[in-house]
Amino acid sequence: MNKDDLYRRISDILQETFGIEPERISMEARLGEDLDIDSIDAVDLIVQLKPLIGGNLRPEAFKTVRTVSDVVEALYGMMQAPAEAAAGN
Numbered sequence: 343m344n345k346d347d348l349y350r351r352i353s354d355i356l357q358e359t360f361g362i363e364p365e366r367i368s369m370e371a372r373l374g375e376d377l378d379i380d381s382i383d384a385v386d387l388i389v390q391l392k393p394l395i396g397g398n399l400r401p402e403a404f405k406t407v408r409t410v411s412d413v414v415e416a417l418y419g420m421m422q423a424p425a426e427a428a429a430g431n
Contacts, residue, residue, distance in 0.1 A: 369411040
């Protein structure tokens with residue numbers, strides 16, 4: 343899964359779960375200020391994202407997440423970590 347695929351899936355989750363209009367969602371959209379995602383919503387979002395990366399989700403990676411782009415980058419990094427670890431063995 344590449345970053346565009348992740349963005350599309352995150353966008354789908356934001357629309358389906360939180361009722362956010364598609365035109366409000368962009369890579370630059372701030373989760374709290376622009377999309378009204380609070381800390382409880384963020385936990386729900388993380389739970390829904392977990393299957394995308396095979397369950398290797400690290401909640402600490404989301405402490406600095408502020409935008410949709412940050413979510414994409416955090417997930418992409420977690421997806422790459424197992425492949426890099428396997429390559430190093």
